[in-house]
Amino acid sequence: MSKEKTEELCCPSGEDGLSCCHVEGVVHVDSKGQIVLPKSLRDDMGIKDKEKLVVVGMRDKGELKSISLFKADKMDDMVKTMLKPTMENIFEK
Numbered sequence: 543m544s545k546e547k548t549e550e551l552c553c554p555s556g557e558d559g560l561s562c563c564h565v566e567g568v569v570h571v572d573s574k575g576q577i578v579l580p581k582s583l584r585d586d587m588g589i590k591d592k593e594k595l596v597v598v599g600m601r602d603k604g605e606l607k608s609i610s611l612f613k614a615d616k617m618d619d620m621v622k623t624m625l626k627p628t629m630e631n632i633f634e635k
Contacts, residue, residue: 587613
């Protein structure tokens with residue numbers, strides 16, 4: 543699916559600036575359990591050779607249902623953003 547077509551079909555961004563989810567590519571798992579991210583996806587995310595990615599799993603009743611990939615160098619900012627309101631609430635008391 544072309545990039546223009548994908549953007550055309552995607553729902554508009556919400557107030558939080560996030561757009562809807564859609565398929566970015568399809569990968570296969572080889573006999574060693576490895577996957578290759580499509581070049582177009584690596585280019586769109588600015589993923590460089592040997593860059594580290596963090597795999598985050600989502601479970602339902604203990605069963606792993608989904609995984610997401612995040613650039614490792616961006617996780618620090620993400621953790622701070624998510625935890626800051628909670629930590630501020632804890633330390634205010």
